[in-house]
Amino acid sequence: MRIFFSFLLLVAVTFVSQAQSKLSIRGTVKDTTNLPLDYTSVLLLSPTDSALVAYTLTNKEGEYQFKNVDRQPLLIKATYMGYIPFQKELNLPESDEMEVEDIYLTPILQELYEVVVKAAKAPLMMRGDTLEYDASKFKVPPGATLEDLLRRLPGIQIDVDGNIVAQGQQVQKVTVDGRRFFGGNTKMATQNLNAESISKLQLFDDKSEQSKLTGVEDGVKEKTLNVELKEEAKKGGFGKISAAGGTDGRWTANASFNKFDKVNQFSIIGYG
Incomplete structure (x- = not known):
């Protein structure tokens, strides 16, 4: 009986641990005048290599939400065209719900825009x-x-x-x-x-x-x-070729060649 009870306790602990390994994260993005920014790109990234973990866009109220996120170290990043990107590391709660403090994005001067974009380039963003x-x-x-x-x-x-x-x-x-x-x-x-x-x-x-x-x-x-x-693909051509063989002398191959420039669009595709 004691062994059976211990087994049930272990199963219960395992179930609770797995349930708490998932997170729901929500928050709001605004500008410096406290107005919500809709269609802002909000990303969850791995701090070690900036690998993309999850992505969403804010709604008309500037709100975003991530569901069923694996519990792991996370960075949150918000990007919106014409604003300085925001990024910080999240301090994860013990519970499975997290409300992130409001994120405020600062407008950027036009002459500095390209510099900031190159320095903090996001894997995806909204442009209009x-x-x-x-x-x-x-x-x-x-x-x-x-x-x-x-x-x-x-x-x-x-x-x-x-x-x-x-x-x-x-x-x-x-x-x-x-x-x-x-x-x-x-x-x-x-x-x-x-x-x-x-x-x-x-x-x-x-x-x-x-x-x-x-x-x-x-x-x-x-x-x-x-x-x-x-740009280098526009200046010349590019393509690929592949082949595979099997039993009884069976084989297959395919090849393609593409050339694009400002005037012409040229492609050849063959199968065998």
């Missing part, structure tokens, strides 16, 4: 209505594709059919430096563009093609992902 990811902050293995990179971005998933799902909506259009890639074939873009050639990824709601042609707003928005290439 556009969510922008810095591709260099998300590590992928050599030879990785755009699809491999997208799988590492918070807020973006690749479904079983290879479609891009962002913020709960399917991405309908992929552009490269603002121009459609393969007529808007999203899978062709994600599976054949090299991750190492990408500088930034921008996610936004674009006008419909009909609205652009007529100049009349029809209320239809297309979830769009724009891929911004590195």
